[in-house]
Amino acid sequence: xxxxxxxxxxxxxxxxxxxxAIVGVGYPGTPSTEVLxxxxxxxxxxxxxxxxxxxAAEVAAGVxxxxxxxxxxxxxxxxxxxxxxxxxxxxxxxxxxxxxxxxDDPGMHSSQNEQDSRRYAFAAKVPMFEPSDPAEALxxxxxxxxxxxxxxxPVLVRSTTRISHSKGVVELDGGRREAAPRPYRKDPxxxxxxxxxxxxxxxxxxxxxxxxxxxxxxSELNRMEMRxxxxxxxxxxxxxxxxxxxxxxxxxLKIGMVHPFPEGLVRSFASQVDExxxxxxxxxxxxxxVVQAGVSVRDVDIPRWGEVTPxxxxxxxxxxxxxxxxxxxxxxxxxxxxxxxxxxxGVFWALKRLGAIVTGDIGCYTLGAAxxxxxxxxxxxxGAGVSMAHGAALADPGRPVVGxxxxxxxxxxxxxxxxxxxxxxxxxxxVVLDNRTTAMTGHQGNPVSGxxxxxxxxxxxxLEALAAACxxxxxxxxxxxxxxxxxxxxxxxxxxxxxxxxxxxAPCALLEKSVNDPVAVDEEACTACGACIQLGCPxxxxxxxxxxxxxxxxxxxxxxxxxxxxxxxxxxxxxACDLGGxxx
Amino acid sequence: MSDVTTVVLAGVGGQGTILAGDVLAKVAMSExxxxxxxxxxxMAQRGGSVVTFVRFGQDVLSPVVDPGGADHLIAFEMIEAxxxxxxxxxxxxxxxxxxxxxxxxxxxxxxxVPEGLEAVLADQGAIFVDADALACEAGSSKSANIVLxxxxxAGLPMAVETWEQVIAGRVPxxxxxxxxxxxxxxxxxxxxxxxR
Numbered sequence: 001x002x003x004x005x006x007x008x009x010x011x012x013x014x015x016x017x018x019x020x021a022i023v024g025v026g027y028p029g030t031p032s033t034e035v036l037x038x039x040x041x042x043x044x045x046x047x048x049x050x051x052x053x054x055x056a057a058e059v060a061a062g063v064x065x066x067x068x069x070x071x072x073x074x075x076x077x078x079x080x081x082x083x084x085x086x087x088x089x090x091x092x093x094x095x096x097x098x099x100x101x102x103x104d105d106p107g108m109h110s111s112q113n114e115q116d117s118r119r120y121a122f123a124a125k126v127p128m129f130e131p132s133d134p135a136e137a138l139x140x141x142x143x144x145x146x147x148x149x150x151x152x153x154p155v156l157v158r159s160t161t162r163i164s165h166s167k168g169v170v171e172l173d174g175g176r177r178e179a180a181p182r183p184y185r186k187d188p189x190x191x192x193x194x195x196x197x198x199x200x201x202x203x204x205x206x207x208x209x210x211x212x213x214x215x216x217x218x219s220e221l222n223r224m225e226m227r228x229x230x231x232x233x234x235x236x237x238x239x240x241x242x243x244x245x246x247x248x249x250x251x252x253l254k255i256g257m258v259h260p261f262p263e264g265l266v267r268s269f270a271s272q273v274d275e276x277x278x279x280x281x282x283x284x285x286x287x288x289x290v291v292q293a294g295v296s297v298r299d300v301d302i303p304r305w306g307e308v309t310p311x312x313x314x315x316x317x318x319x320x321x322x323x324x325x326x327x328x329x330x331x332x333x334x335x336x337x338x339x340x341x342x343x344x345x346g347v348f349w350a351l352k353r354l355g356a357i358v359t360g361d362i363g364c365y366t367l368g369a370a371x372x373x374x375x376x377x378x379x380x381x382x383g384a385g386v387s388m389a390h391g392a393a394l395a396d397p398g399r400p401v402v403g404x405x406x407x408x409x410x411x412x413x414x415x416x417x418x419x420x421x422x423x424x425x426x427x428x429x430x431v432v433l434d435n436r437t438t439a440m441t442g443h444q445g446n447p448v449s450g451x452x453x454x455x456x457x458x459x460x461x462x463l464e465a466l467a468a469a470c471x472x473x474x475x476x477x478x479x480x481x482x483x484x485x486x487x488x489x490x491x492x493x494x495x496x497x498x499x500x501x502x503x504x505x506a507p508c509a510l511l512e513k514s515v516n517d518p519v520a521v522d523e524e525a526c527t528a529c530g531a532c533i534q535l536g537c538p539x540x541x542x543x544x545x546x547x548x549x550x551x552x553x554x555x556x557x558x559x560x561x562x563x564x565x566x567x568x569x570x571x572x573x574x575x576a577c578d579l580g581g582x583x584x
Numbered sequence: 585m586s587d588v589t590t591v592v593l594a595g596v597g598g599q600g601t602i603l604a605g606d607v608l609a610k611v612a613m614s615e616x617x618x619x620x621x622x623x624x625x626x627m628a629q630r631g632g633s634v635v636t637f638v639r640f641g642q643d644v645l646s647p648v649v650d651p652g653g654a655d656h657l658i659a660f661e662m663i664e665a666x667x668x669x670x671x672x673x674x675x676x677x678x679x680x681x682x683x684x685x686x687x688x689x690x691x692x693x694x695x696x697v698p699e700g701l702e703a704v705l706a707d708q709g710a711i712f713v714d715a716d717a718l719a720c721e722a723g724s725s726k727s728a729n730i731v732l733x734x735x736x737x738a739g740l741p742m743a744v745e746t747w748e749q750v751i752a753g754r755v756p757x758x759x760x761x762x763x764x765x766x767x768x769x770x771x772x773x774x775x776x777x778x779x780r
Contacts, residue, residue, distance in 0.1 A: 245646035322652035332695035334687035336632035
């Protein structure tokens with residue numbers, strides 16, 4: 001027995017390995033990413049980054065068809081992309097155990113929406129487990145594989161940020177248990193979902209769900225903890241530990257298997273307490289299920305958005321808050337920003353000079369929308385940077401429209417948009433920000449970099465050749481650290497009558513940590529014009545006299561500010577520690 | 585849960601708060617405590633405000649910390665110290681890196697750092713540490729996070745040897761010596777200085 005500290009994501013990886021999964025496949029997305037990054041370190045599991053979640057879910061379906069146990073991972077919005085295979089996979093069922101891990105992000109710490117994946121389990125008619133901490137994440141992932149094979153159905157394991165990115169002490173008592181082989185067997189009635197077969201599997205699915213409902217009623221994952229019987233709380237996921245902290249005396253029905261929903265168990269719990277309330281994130285969902293089970297519920301005022309906290313639960317039940325210190329007034333906000341030395345900065349500096357509508361996408365470069373660059377006008381979903389550019393150009397042909405998308409995002413869903421633009425023949429411009437990595441989620445390889453999760457070399461997409469093959473009439477690559485060159489290339493691209501694709505190619509500042517010596521400001525030469533400030537670099541600010549100053553502890557010497565200074569006032573300086581660090 | 589100790593680490597993405605929180609959690613686990621650590625990754629890492637919670641004790645339930653719920657606040661710069669101050673219990677211990685990392689709205693002139701921020705923090709009982717200078721003295725400008733852990737350790741119940749063991753196992757091997765020096769400098773600064 002080993003005692004170790006694991007995050008929820010590390011625990012899911014461990015659970016999949018212990019269960020004998022032979023393949024892990026997914027697309028990076030906060031807060032789900034670390035599952036595969038950890039699973040790849042175990043022996044006997046092949047792990048792959050897919051270009052998107054749909055491909056990942058389909059690769060996994062192939063593994064399952066041929067008899068292997070497989071884990072698929074993604075964040076909540078990725079499940080939208082993977083929904084197509086998932087809904088029909090519920091009909092076909094599985095060969096080898098098929099577990100889809102999905103991580104939601106209540107509070108939108110790093111997401112564009114806070115959709116609730118519990119609803120997918122009901123909509124797709126597949127079972128769902130909801131761990132409340134890392135130890136349960138390990139156990140439930142392991143059990144999910146068994147359930148998948150036993151009931152011939154894919155199983156969802158749902159986490160949230162506070163589980164995936166929380167660490168807790170986990171006792172490891174099991175090693176890897178190789179799953180019994182389930183060799184491929186030709187069975188078109190099960191796997192070929194033409195209508196005649198699908199109609200039969202549709203009915204079969206209802207029978208499987210009925211058996212799963214009986215399983216859920218008896219499952220140890222749904223647990224009554226009887227304490228004071230005046231109040232009983234029905235709770236799932238991360239909210240369980242929060243409720244235990246906030247209301248330590250209350251009886252609790254902890255839901256660990258939310259679909260099929262254990263209605264009988266809920267009624268039994270309700271009959272043993274005076275009053276039932278529901279605490280959940282992103283409700284009312286669990287609450288409505290409890291009501292549908294025929295239980296009357298005391299409605300409590302838990303916000304429908306964001307994370308549940310002990311304080312919000314205490315407040316909802318009329319309990320006093322802890323004494324606090326007074327907040328300091330007038331503090332400046334601290335929005336995230338592009339790193340010092342970020343190659344995206346040069347592209348947005350150039351885009352700002354273009355007067356274009358700029359449709360953006362999901363990645364670090366979404367920060368190009370923030371002042372002072374403020375050079376991006378939309379951010380919707382993966383791939384929309386390309387497709388929306390086409391739509392905007394149709395509606396407003398009078399001005400340049402530029403779609404901006406990162407390398408990984410382009411491989412995820414940008415290529416089909418590019419095909420649409422070329423195929424439908426309207427002019428437009430697409431800029432691929434190729435920083436050689438999937439930066440936002442922590443630097444995963446992708447099909448553009450050719451770096452794979454297993455470390456084996458993969459084919460790298462040739463973006464210029466791809467653009468030409470899709471039908472672009474102009475494709476070129478530029479170094480975004482060359483600001484003037486980038487601006488000129490953009491002007492040329494926008495002037496192109498056909499479809500133009502510009503690739504801004506330079507590695508992420510955090511990828512290659514070779515840091516140059518910082519620059520410094522020549523106080524005699526600086527005219528306080530503010531041109532360098534407009535780059536929005538965190539190392540540059542104005543001194544009280546109005547002239548620029550560079551924080552030597554932050555500057556990485558990328559040289560972008562040197563290029564925008566018309567007075568030659570930004571000059572090389574020595575190593576940071578020799579300068580005494582931060583001057584303020 | 586009165587036997588639970590709650591620590592909040594607050595800083596700016598890129599300052600090493602996540603590694604510091606990880607070290608603290610492992611030190612607590614090594615000494616036999618139950619531990620819960622919670623942090624937020626992703627976009628916040630790109631120079632935004634970042635907060636890590638570490639709670640340890642006999643049996644830790646929630647990984648999340650409420651206003652007034654922290655026994656220790658370790659702030660990696662002064663604006664974030666002030667921002668997270670409401671999390672710190674009235675009797676809690678406040679360790680602050682004595683520097684300001686100006687956020688973008690300040691850099692571009694759209695907002696200002698409030699006057700007398702340092703005095704406000706001093707009034708709240710802040711123990712100031714010049715972690716960046718001590719990090720350079722230790723031999724690595726990147727070890728300011730470990731300097732701050734050293735300073736915080738003076739108010740925490742875990743043994744120095746446990747801290748050293750965990751730090752040595754967690755930082756890049758080329759920087760172990762510098763980080764151990766950074767820990768000792770932070771701890772000494774606190775023990776010899778204004779430490780309570």
